[in-house]
Amino acid sequence: TMSSILSSRFLCRLHTSSALNSESHLALYNLIIAKNLYYPTHDEKQKLASDFGIEQSDLNALLVQWRKTRRNSPQRGTSSSVAPGKSVHILRQWIHENQDSVSTSELKAPSSDAFRQLLCLTGLSVSQLRKCLAYVFHTQQKVSLDARKAVTHALQKTHEQGLTSLSEEILTQLMRETGLSRLQIRGIIRSYKQSMHPVTRKKFHTLKKEWALYCESRSFEEQQRDFSSFVKQMKTLLHLSTKQIKRITQRIRRASEEYVLRKSVREFIQEKVVHGETHLSEPNLQLFCENTLIKEDFIWRIIRRESFFPLTSEKKNIIVRTARQHDNILSRPQMRILSRRLCLSTKQIRYVLSTLPDRQLCSPSNGAVIREWFAQHQRTPSRKEFSNLVAESHLSPRRVSDALYRLRNPPREITADSLNSIQAHVKNHGTCDLPRSIRSKHIDHLVAETKLTRKQVSHFMAKYEDPPGKITPEKQQFVVDHYSGTNESLIKCKVHTQLSRKQIVELVRRAKRRFTQQAKGE
Numbered sequence: 001t002m003s004s005i006l007s008s009r010f011l012c013r014l015h016t017s018s019a020l021n022s023e024s025h026l027a028l029y030n031l032i033i034a035k036n037l038y039y040p041t042h043d044e045k046q047k048l049a050s051d052f053g054i055e056q057s058d059l060n061a062l063l064v065q066w067r068k069t070r071r072n073s074p075q076r077g078t079s080s081s082v083a084p085g086k087s088v089h090i091l092r093q094w095i096h097e098n099q100d101s102v103s104t105s106e107l108k109a110p111s112s113d114a115f116r117q118l119l120c121l122t123g124l125s126v127s128q129l130r131k132c133l134a135y136v137f138h139t140q141q142k143v144s145l146d147a148r149k150a151v152t153h154a155l156q157k158t159h160e161q162g163l164t165s166l167s168e169e170i171l172t173q174l175m176r177e178t179g180l181s182r183l184q185i186r187g188i189i190r191s192y193k194q195s196m197h198p199v200t201r202k203k204f205h206t207l208k209k210e211w212a213l214y215c216e217s218r219s220f221e222e223q224q225r226d227f228s229s230f231v232k233q234m235k236t237l238l239h240l241s242t243k244q245i246k247r248i249t250q251r252i253r254r255a256s257e258e259y260v261l262r263k264s265v266r267e268f269i270q271e272k273v274v275h276g277e278t279h280l281s282e283p284n285l286q287l288f289c290e291n292t293l294i295k296e297d298f299i300w301r302i303i304r305r306e307s308f309f310p311l312t313s314e315k316k317n318i319i320v321r322t323a324r325q326h327d328n329i330l331s332r333p334q335m336r337i338l339s340r341r342l343c344l345s346t347k348q349i350r351y352v353l354s355t356l357p358d359r360q361l362c363s364p365s366n367g368a369v370i371r372e373w374f375a376q377h378q379r380t381p382s383r384k385e386f387s388n389l390v391a392e393s394h395l396s397p398r399r400v401s402d403a404l405y406r407l408r409n410p411p412r413e414i415t416a417d418s419l420n421s422i423q424a425h426v427k428n429h430g431t432c433d434l435p436r437s438i439r440s441k442h443i444d445h446l447v448a449e450t451k452l453t454r455k456q457v458s459h460f461m462a463k464y465e466d467p468p469g470k471i472t473p474e475k476q477q478f479v480v481d482h483y484s485g486t487n488e489s490l491i492k493c494k495v496h497t498q499l500s501r502k503q504i505v506e507l508v509r510r511a512k513r514r515f516t517q518q519a520k521g522e
Contacts, residue, residue, distance in 0.1 A: 025290075028052050029066065038067050039119045039126075065293060067125065087122040091136050094118065134183060143188070147178035151188045165189075194241055199248065203238045207248050210234065264292060265299050269308045278309055279343050300340050307345040311352070315342045319352045331387070354396055367403060369393045374407045409453045418450035419460060426464040469498040471507070479504050480511045 028048070031037070037044060040063075049056045095107055110118065110133075118129055151174055158166055166174075166189070174185055214230055215223060234245050268288055272280060280303070289296055303309075322338060323330060330338070335349055342349075369392050373381070381389060381404070389400050425431070431442050446457045469475075475497040482496075483489050483504060493504050 024052055028062070032063070032066060038063065039116050041116075087124055087128075087132055088136060090122055091118070091132055094121075095136065143180060143184055144178075147180055148188055150174065150178055151180075151185055152192055155189060155192055190241070190243070194244060197239045197241070197244075199240065199244055203240065204248060207234060207238060207240075207245065208252055210237075211249055211252055261292075261294055261298060262302060265294065265302050266306075266308075269299075269303070273308055273310075278312060278315075280309075300336075303343060304336065304339045304346050307348050309343040311344060311348050315344060316352050318342060319349055323353055354398065367393075370400060370403045371407065374404065380404070380408075405455070409455065411456060412452045414452065414456065418452055421450055422446055422457065422460045423464045426461055431461060431465060466500040466502065468500045468503055471499065471503060475499060476507055479507045483508050 031048075037048070040048065045056055045059060049059050052059075099107065115129070119126065122129060122132070124132060154166060154170055154174060158164075158170070171182065171185065174180070175182060178185075180188075210230075210233075214226075218226065231242055231245050234240065235242065238245075240248075269280070272284070285296060285299065288294070289299070319338060319342070322334070326334065330349070330353065335346055338344070338349055339346060370389060373385075373389060386397070386400065390397050393400060395403075425442065425446055429442060431439050434442070443454055443457050443461065446452075446461070447454055450457065478497055479493050479499070483493050490501060490504060493499070494501060497504070499507075
């Protein structure tokens with residue numbers, strides 16, 4: 001189960017956050033930020049632990065969490081911190097300022113004070129800073145395609161001779177010919193070996209199951225202690241490198257932690273919805289974030305993806321007014337602002353935008369913009385080009401996508417023979433209840449046989465698989481009384497009324513809408 005592979009480190013972090021009360025917790029956090037003590041010395045740790053009355057292990061856990069929060073946040077928490085992309089630039093600037101007064105060996109391995117200063121300046125972790133220093137000193141030459149080909153060719157020749165690695169002589173010769181450092185050549189070798197044994201879906205799921213069994217009966221300390229033996233076992237079983245296995249296990253651990261976070265966020269939001277709230281108040285959100293150490297951005301991302309809060313008429317009016325101010329076209333940042341303001345998902349906002357009458361109009365001038373672009377490029381547009389087409393044509397993204405599909409796959413002439421072929425194929429093979437993958441193969445077969453497009457074949461297959469019937473008041477009442485949302489009730493209604501599945505679902509949806517309107521007195 002998913003709970004068996006939850007990271008003990010994450011659970012310990014949640015437990016540690018409750019070791020202090022909220023006031024002491026906030027005071028310690030403000031002190032760390034004010035004095036920039038994300039990486040304190042041993043004496044400073046002892047003083048902090050004694051001042052706030054906590055164990056040093058609890059303090060270490062809090063510092064690890066706050067460092068990670070500081071690295072992931074766009075502001076980084078302090079005025080002296082910077083964005084992650086500028087870490088290399090800061091290191092090179094620091095080396096340039098100190099290269100006259102400090103030897104090269106001391107620059108490559110800074111003293112403890114200098115190393116702590118660099119940690120605070122860059123906001124990186126200890127391992128990240130060490131890798132970044134190695135990168136700065138050993139990546140003077142850019143890795144070109146010719147250099148990569150030369151290293152790969154030397155590796156292939158070595159493998160043909162029955163050897164597993166490059167000799168020191170060949171390595172020195174490659175460094176002289178390509179101008180690359182030893183670190184860069186080793187990186188090319190590592191990527192080449194990983195390409196020889198790629199991570200397939202089957203290997204990933206096998207490793208996931210083995211990792212679940214490994215974590216099920218071990219504590220976090222035992223997992224760390226026996227991890228090397230687990231890696232060796234998986235290398236033999238799956239033929240993957242150590243780095244690949246570590247990367248996959250880290251990904252699984254992160255996914256399990258995010259699963260716990262998403263579950264707690266859903267429970268928090270659903271509790272508010274049950275109590276009749278239509279918005280998420282700022283005080284409740286901040287209190288929840290302080291108690292669980294979950295970021296606000298993570299919560300708003302879940303709200304954007306899932307529909308929790310109801311779409312009221314007041315919220316619809318706000319969306320419509322906002323859309324009118326931008327010619328009924330909203331960009332992604334604008335939709336995110338609306339989602340946060342109204343506590344709605346992106347899907348709910350797009351639904352309201354799709355109902356606007358101006359977005360449904362497709363005049364010849366609107367279509368001309370799309371036709372001219374497609375005649376010039378003859379390909380699928382990129383994301384930026386698609387956004388420009390939506391803005392220039394004043395159509396919804398769905399309308400633009402449909403127009404491009406029709407241009408790429410123009411409708412073919414429908415003949416009586418092609419319709420008879422589709423009808424006979426549906427009757428003989430019973431494609432209605434087949435899985436999607438097998439049904440797709442039947443569609444490919446009919447496309448090759450009838451010379452129609454996939455959209456045309458899918459339309460007529462659905463028509464012949466589930467033909468519509470005549471709707472009467474008696475049938476409508478039977479559907480409302482007997483349909484319960486299960487597949488069995490749907491089949492029962494279909495057999496009794498001789499209506500299609502689409503008609504039955506639409507009748508139920510209309511009945512629910514009428515019931516909701518009557519309950520509200522509309």
